[in-house]
Amino acid sequence: MADHDAVHGTAAASADDFGRRLAVFAADLKALRIERGNLPLREIARRAPRHRPLSAAAVSEALNGKRLPRLDFLMALVRTLLAHDHEGRPYPHGRDDPGLEVWRTRWRDLELLRTARPPAARRPATPKPDPGPPVPAPCVAATSPAPPRLLFGEQSCGARFLAFSPDGELLATVNDDLLVRLWHAATGEPAAVPLTGHTDGVRCVAFSPDGRLLATAGRDRTVRLWDPRTGSPVGEPFAENGTTLWALAFSPDGNLLATGGHDRTVRLWDRVTGKPVDAPLRGHTGGVEAVAFSPNGRLLASAGADATVRLWRADDGKPEGEPLIGHTSEIRSLAFSPDSLLLASGGWDGMVRLWDPCAGEPVGGPLTGHRNAVRGLSFAPDGRLLVSVSMDRTVRFWDPVSHGPLGPPFTRHACSFRAVGFSPDGRFVAAGGDDKPVGLWATADLAEIPVRGS
Structure with a gap:
């Protein structure tokens, strides 16, 4: 992944820093999509968990860094992308799979940075x-x-x-x-x-x-x-x-x-x-x-x-x-x-x-x-x-x-x-x-x- 740095939310964190890190985060999501077969947006939506539907439009926003998605949306998207191996065979990931933890951590760090931006940035x-x-x-x-x-x-x-x-x-x-x-x-x-x-x-x-x-x-x-x-x-x-x-x-x-x-x-x-x-x-x-x-x-x-x-x-x-x-x-x-x-x-x-x-x-x-x-x-x-x-x-x-x-x-x-x-x-x-x-x-x-x- 392109950026594993921990982000610590402080009152001095800038809007530019959040925007840059969000762009890196979105780029890594795109890379994961490509790595897992570059599925069309509608196919990602079709494969999404029944308990957490994903619309093609919302997936597009997440992949293009329009905004930081909710955690449950992000984890459903990542699990959907990881749900098949490189040849398209089912490869399910449970909620506690260690491979998902890095995404939770990076979302948390981004959310801390987002909410810590100074008032002028909001x-x-x-x-x-x-x-x-x-x-x-x-x-x-x-x-x-x-x-x-x-x-x-x-x-x-x-x-x-x-x-x-x-x-x-x-x-x-x-x-x-x-x-x-x-x-x-x-x-x-x-x-x-x-x-x-x-x-x-x-x-x-x-x-x-x-x-x-x-x-x-x-x-x-x-x-x-x-x-x-x-x-x-x-x-x-x-x-x-x-x-x-x-x-x-x-x-x-x-x-x-x-x-x-x-x-x-x-x-x-x-x-x-x-x-x-x-x-x-x-x-x-x-x-x-x-x-x-x-x-x-x-x-x-x-x-x-x-x-x-x-x-x-x-x-x-x-x-x-x-x-x-x-x-x-x-x-x-x-x-x-x-x-x-x-x-x-x-x-x-x-x-x-x-x-x-x-x-x-x-x-x-x-x-x-x-x-x-x-x-x-x-x-x-x-x-x-x-x-x-x-x-x-x-x-x-x-x-x-x-x-x-x-x-x-x-x-x-x-x-x-x-x-x-x-x-x-x-x-x-x-x-x-x-x-x-x-x-x-x-x-x-x-x-x-x-x-x-x-």
Whole structure:
């Protein structure tokens, strides 16, 4: 390959340096394409993995260095090019093949350099408004809201999962690549250089209740702990017995971590020792894609590809009642209300459902309106508002008591949303997805009339 130099992202890194290294990177991709038979773009697209389609146009952009592709796109492209030997015979490469690691490393170094370019090298971000005094309760417009003020710049580059720190000062985002990013929530500016250590895509992130730890997990099958104030790793990674991790949550007391993943189990970990607590929780018949503890610490909810929600006693891991059935396809998101009396679930069927976790029963009918998978849910800190985001590119607000929508949905930059969260004080809503910048909006900017009871 033409360039194996490590790239260290610093505030002094120039746009010219990034452009030069991106061009070298693209040239090496072209060389790999030629080496593997110089396949036509349409043939590359045809051979792409079913789980990660590659369009001919996007492959052309990557090969010509138009922009740095997402990590999952790059790895699918490289694996496709390597999938046959020089004579065209199948030669599959697994995700852990050592030959792929150099591409992951080079992507990480380029991404660090890209995000470390000085402000003059980036498109100017929207001016950051003064957030003003706290508002007593989240509000939403009864009619179509004006476009909210976007507080984050382009360097945020999307989010598949996000989490606010308990004090509301930081926002952590991960985007299924190798980096964990921290932002100042009030300004949208980076709070630190991206955290590195994972060797494959990071899928989920969570702050401990006291804010002293940040936990991350993903495709490299490990849970890692960080000090969010310094960006330093804390202890050794937790091994997850060879399964990709899709979901992560801290217990309210901060002593336990729950994970869910491809192996259809939920695991509980002692956050201090990094050791599993008892045996895995079994019952799901498909991968576990969402986990959530009730705020009162009594229950743990899990859901995933089998379209069911399961409840477990958090103290001993025993099942609590029968599975909650109602969704018609896999469930991607869960959220408890602050009083623990409601559980919301969002699925690939485009529906949001509310459950009584104590009775194990649905509460009313489904909340309908989304036209694609619901990927993120969050209750406002006072419990009077539920927000959902979807791959239909909309953000919707709901009254969890009347089950009605609060105002019409809004959208931004044709972004397929995958993550959403209220700040701890309820003043902001953050949403992200795809490769678009993370949006952080003041809830007051969405308001014309207050929600029920304010």
